[in-house]
């Protein structure tokens with residue numbers, strides 16, 4: 001039978017029937033099959049070891065193999081394997097209290113399973129909040145160009161990267177996109193801070209033109225991660241926060257990547273003094289990727305609006321697995337380790353004493369800018385420093401391929417339009433040893449310098 005034959009042919013080539021895997025971009029490439037992880041390293045089927053320089057998908061904050069986390073999950077599964085949050089269970093109650101403590105003000109938390117769902121939840125809360133506070137026409141959500149906020153249709157609508165959307169349009173109505181604080185390629189003159197503040201001004205202009213009475217929320221990451229590791233001036237974050245307050249627009253801070261120590265604070269926005277978002281969404285580092293969990297933390301005064309007028313005001317949103325007891329138990333253990341092992345202090349120290357060595361690459365002709373906050377680093381690669389033309393895809397592939405050959409997994413991203421994915425990413429586990437970081441730095445430097 002033809003189908004069977006083809007299947008056999010493929011299977012002989014070692015291609016699996018799994019759809020997700022990235023090697024689909026290059027069918028000739030061998031599919032990497034991981035079998036074991038230890039700290040910042042994993043081993044593939046052939047026994048080759050790799051350092052994971054991007055923490056999986058920026059989520060493996062504590063690295064592989066923490067037995068306490070596995071035990072916390074096993075204990076919880078033995079005790080109460082599943083329970084819906086239409087009622088409640090202790091791990092979710094404890095975790096909600098912990099999240100509120102970490103955010104420094106009283107927040108209520110709604111649990112989901114992923115970052116996309118956490119953002120979807122935030123959009124629905126924002127729309128219903130305004131609906132129930134006498135502003136039913138406030139429904140639009142603003143995000144920034146280059147931002148990534150998830151893959152489901154609502155979160156994708158906030159994701160302003162053309163190439164991720166083009167085959168799925170039309171996306172959800174009511175999502176607008178505004179110019180990002182991207183000083184390296186800004187249309188504005190002046191210092192980085194000045195150009196970022198102009199980007200904030202554009203947000204305000206947009207609100208005025210659209211009519212503030214139509215805008216429900218503004219969603220932002222403190223540091224655009226998937227769109228090329230863009231690090232704005234903290235004044236930008238403070239300014240957009242003020243603008244949102246002035247116009248009764250809820251500020252949703254997407255901490256899916258930047259949360260749980262990645263940037264040298266528990267949450268990235270905490271780098272901007274005085275900023276306290278209305279909602280904070282999180283996933284990834286919340287469990288260090290050990291189990292899926294997403295969360296939308298909402299200021300208590302917003303939550304209160306859902307408690308008035310009896311049943312009609314409640315939030316009509318249910319998730320079968322959201323806040324799974326085992327995932328919450330894992331998150332609690334993950335946070336306990338981050339605190340007990342002073343992981344955040346460690347990130348701050350090693351970000352300066354080790355990872356910052358990668359800034360030396362700025363003397364290379366193809367390096368346009370090196371951007372870093374904590375253990376989140378992006379190297380913008382260009383053909384030459386004057387034109388800032390993004391480095392050709394083949395040259396980027398060569399750098400990433402060389403790293404892989406030497407046993408280092410490293411990523412690249414940008415605005416996802418072909419030819420513009422020219423930012424090399426390093427985001428190693430926060431527990432990486434000094435030797436691991438030396439390996440990452442040396443391997444990446446020599447791959448880039450081989451150009």
Ligand code: PMP
Nearest residue numbers: 114115116148149150256257283
């Ligand atoms: N927000 C940001 C900033 C992200 O980077 C991601 C995932 N890369 C998401 C949301 C979506 O998270 P998930 O893949 O868990 O749905």
